[in-house]
Amino acid sequence: MSENCLFCKIAAKQIPAKLVFEDPDLFAFEDIHPQAPTHILVCPRKHFASLDAAQPADQALIGKLLLVAAQLARERHLQPGYRTVFNTGALAGQSVFHLHLHLLGGRPFHWPPG
Numbered sequence: 001m002s003e004n005c006l007f008c009k010i011a012a013k014q015i016p017a018k019l020v021f022e023d024p025d026l027f028a029f030e031d032i033h034p035q036a037p038t039h040i041l042v043c044p045r046k047h048f049a050s051l052d053a054a055q056p057a058d059q060a061l062i063g064k065l066l067l068v069a070a071q072l073a074r075e076r077h078l079q080p081g082y083r084t085v086f087n088t089g090a091l092a093g094q095s096v097f098h099l100h101l102h103l104l105g106g107r108p109f110h111w112p113p114g
């Protein structure tokens, strides 16, 4: 757990969130400002500031993060189309510096993203 990290505090249940998935490696919860009908954040319990901090030893954990997002998308019948996004760095819009994968679905998406 990293001091003063919002998502570490959500993982530790020190700050409430609508959790939708938990296991020993990962947790997922609903975004407080949803940008789509489904907007879930999937996070490793291990604190990484961003994807840029992940190392080769984290390969299985990062892969699992993506597979859990796909499973959550299937459970919510989002297969017609959903978006999975890592914002890495402030220039890309990252605002919480604990690695998280956005899972967005339930509406059309456009390309390129803003």
Ligand code: 5GP
Residues within 6 Å of the ligand: 006, 017, 018, 029, 030, 031, 032, 033, 034, 041, 086, 087, 093, 094, 095, 096, 097
């Ligand atoms: P980022 O901008 O870092 O890619 O994404 C951070 C996300 O965390 C944003 O979509 C924002 O709405 C969400 N968020 C920020 N604070 C909280 C919070 O306290 N609770 C929840 N559930 N989501 C949060």
Ligand code: ZN
Residues within 6 Å of the ligand: 001, 002, 005, 006, 007, 008, 009, 046, 047, 048, 097, 098
């Ligand atoms: Zn953290």
